[in-house]
Amino acid sequence: MKRPLPGAAGLAARVVPRVLSVAGTDPTGGAGIQADLKSIAANGGYGMAVVTALVAQNTRGVRSVHTPPVEFLREQLLSVSDDVQIDAVKVGMLGDAAVIAEVAGWLRRVRPPVVVIDPVMVATSGDRLLSPEAEQALHEVLPLAGLITPNVPELAVLAGSRPAGDWDEVVRQALEVSARWGVRVLAKGGHLDGGTVFDALVDASGAEPVRRLQAPRVPTTATHGTGCSLSSAVATWQVTTGDWLTSIDRAKSWLTESLRHGEELRVGQGHGPVSHFAGLWERGGLATSASGEWWQRIAQLRADTVTDPFLTGLADGTLGKDQFVGYLAQDTHYLDGYAAVLSRLARMADDPVEQAFWAGSAAACLTTETALHRAWGASSSPIDPIGPVTRAYLDHLETATDAGYEQGVAAVLPCYWMYADIGRQLGPSAAGNPYREWIDTYQDSLFGESARSARGIADRAAADAEPEVREQMWQAFEASAQLERRFFAAGSPA
Numbered sequence: 001m002k003r004p005l006p007g008a009a010g011l012a013a014r015v016v017p018r019v020l021s022v023a024g025t026d027p028t029g030g031a032g033i034q035a036d037l038k039s040i041a042a043n044g045g046y047g048m049a050v051v052t053a054l055v056a057q058n059t060r061g062v063r064s065v066h067t068p069p070v071e072f073l074r075e076q077l078l079s080v081s082d083d084v085q086i087d088a089v090k091v092g093m094l095g096d097a098a099v100i101a102e103v104a105g106w107l108r109r110v111r112p113p114v115v116v117i118d119p120v121m122v123a124t125s126g127d128r129l130l131s132p133e134a135e136q137a138l139h140e141v142l143p144l145a146g147l148i149t150p151n152v153p154e155l156a157v158l159a160g161s162r163p164a165g166d167w168d169e170v171v172r173q174a175l176e177v178s179a180r181w182g183v184r185v186l187a188k189g190g191h192l193d194g195g196t197v198f199d200a201l202v203d204a205s206g207a208e209p210v211r212r213l214q215a216p217r218v219p220t221t222a223t224h225g226t227g228c229s230l231s232s233a234v235a236t237w238q239v240t241t242g243d244w245l246t247s248i249d250r251a252k253s254w255l256t257e258s259l260r261h262g263e264e265l266r267v268g269q270g271h272g273p274v275s276h277f278a279g280l281w282e283r284g285g286l287a288t289s290a291s292g293e294w295w296q297r298i299a300q301l302r303a304d305t306v307t308d309p310f311l312t313g314l315a316d317g318t319l320g321k322d323q324f325v326g327y328l329a330q331d332t333h334y335l336d337g338y339a340a341v342l343s344r345l346a347r348m349a350d351d352p353v354e355q356a357f358w359a360g361s362a363a364a365c366l367t368t369e370t371a372l373h374r375a376w377g378a379s380s381s382p383i384d385p386i387g388p389v390t391r392a393y394l395d396h397l398e399t400a401t402d403a404g405y406e407q408g409v410a411a412v413l414p415c416y417w418m419y420a421d422i423g424r425q426l427g428p429s430a431a432g433n434p435y436r437e438w439i440d441t442y443q444d445s446l447f448g449e450s451a452r453s454a455r456g457i458a459d460r461a462a463a464d465a466e467p468e469v470r471e472q473m474w475q476a477f478e479a480s481a482q483l484e485r486r487f488f489a490a491g492s493p494a
């Protein structure tokens with residue numbers, strides 16, 4: 001069954017794949033079923049789970065495994081398949097031969113349209129998750145998969161060889177396994193060294209037997225459960241794309257981003273989990289906070305801002321120098337007034353942390369400005385007369401702050417947040433760009449952190465505010481966002 005691609009219209013117009021994970025548990029939430037459910041949800045699916053084994057494990061290793069009777073496994077599997085139409089199944093830890101036989105029998109009866117089997121044998125910690133006798137029994141279940149996803153040591157076991165030492169050997173083993181077991185293989189190269197991680201989609205019977213994928217290796221210790229998370233993500237995507245390479249590609253992009261944010265979670269002392277929802281949180285896909293909702297409401301405005309000719313010219317380096325200097329002159333006026341408003345907020349705040357944040361921001365604002373201007377050989381005092389958009393923006397900030405602390409906080413937020421967002425989007429094009437320093441200033445992770453702090457303050461203020469004040473906060477926020485856009489447009493090539 002092939003489903004339409006999820007459209008841009010959002011969740012309402014979108015088919016949500018119903019994806020079942022059949023796997024073991026990880027009470028620390030980074031691997032096994034717990035990771036699978038997060039991964040399925042993060043990739044747009046509805047997750048379900050049947051437990052094959054209860055694993056007492058954490059980021060450092062496995063303590064013990066409890067395998068419930070296979071009769072109970074059967075009860076769980078039938079509870080799902082008797083009631084729910086399953087679009088995809090991801091199979092993870094199977095533990096022993098009896099579990100494998102049970103799952104194989106169920107798969108043969110139910111025939112889910114998408115089956116991904118992660119032949120889990122050892123955890124990232126090195127602990128075994130499959131009894132050696134059960135390796136034989138895998139013969140029964142692996143051919144039922146549309147895709148199997150072994151890592152380097154697992155591939156070696158399936159190929160009956162030593163673990164591959166380099167990428168060519170991985171591909172050779174994957175071809176062997178694919179031919180011998182009659183399955184499509186995603187050979188994962190996470191365990192090899194090097195600045196790039198390679199994976200390969202191998203189908204010995206296909207027209208193009210080896211298709212390679214590569215991604216930058218994320219320097220992180222947070223790699224616990226990457227295999228679980230990847231296989232569930234691929235299973236989820238396969239329901240909507242119907243094409244394995246596309247599904248793997250999407251799952252990989254998501255995983256790389258989630259790996260980048262894993263350490264921020266500070267979970268455990270060993271190999272920590274990836275941050276499954278980092279992308280969603282980053283892009284404000286959740287409207288659980290007032291600011292998240294405001295951010296979504298200005299989505300069109302934000303899209304129009306990043307495609308403004310001034311910013312596209314800045315991104316590709318074709319923007320005229322005069323224009324950039326003209327923009328900087330207006331920005332000097334703006335930052336002077338903005339720093340004054342931030343100082344006002346510092347005085348108005350009753351929380352010492354918030355006072356310090358606004359005062360620190362006012363200072364950073366003035367020093368960043370001088371640094372940028374020095375780089376462009378301009379004086380740090382404004383020479384050009386103040387323009388109409390700059391005037392309107394500063395008047396708005398003052399008026400909003402006159403109305404109250406909450407409104408002032410909401411009014412200053414777009415300046416942090418939209419610039420951090422623009423820096424993030426323009427960052428990748430910064431190398432060799434004449435405006436690199438400007439882009440780097442806003443791409444800087446410290447700037448991103450300030451934006452998050454400002455957002456946190458606005459959310460706390462909104463949570464405590466009366467409905468009419470919260471409405472005024474939104475209006476102040478939106479007006480500032482509009483003025484941000486006009487500020488760039490004022491410097492656009494005619």
Ligand SMILES: Nc1ncnc2c1ncn2[C@@H]1O[C@H](COP(=O)(O)OP(=O)(O)OP(=O)(O)O)[C@@H](O)[C@H]1O
Pocket residue numbers: 031122123124150151152188189190191197198199215216217218219220223224225226227228229230252255256259
């Ligand atoms: N540091 C990293 N940076 C980027 N990608 C990585 C990194 N580590 C692993 N990956 C990717 O994650 C996926 C899983 O790879 P890996 O070979 O580690 O699987 P695994 O050993 O089954 O995972 P685990 O046992 O931790 O669940 C692969 O697509 C791999 O390329």
Ligand SMILES: Cc1ncc(CO)c(N)n1
Pocket residue numbers: 023024025026031032033055057092093120122123124129224225226227228
């Ligand atoms: C339950 C379970 N499945 C898979 C893995 C592999 O990371 C793990 N550590 N735990």
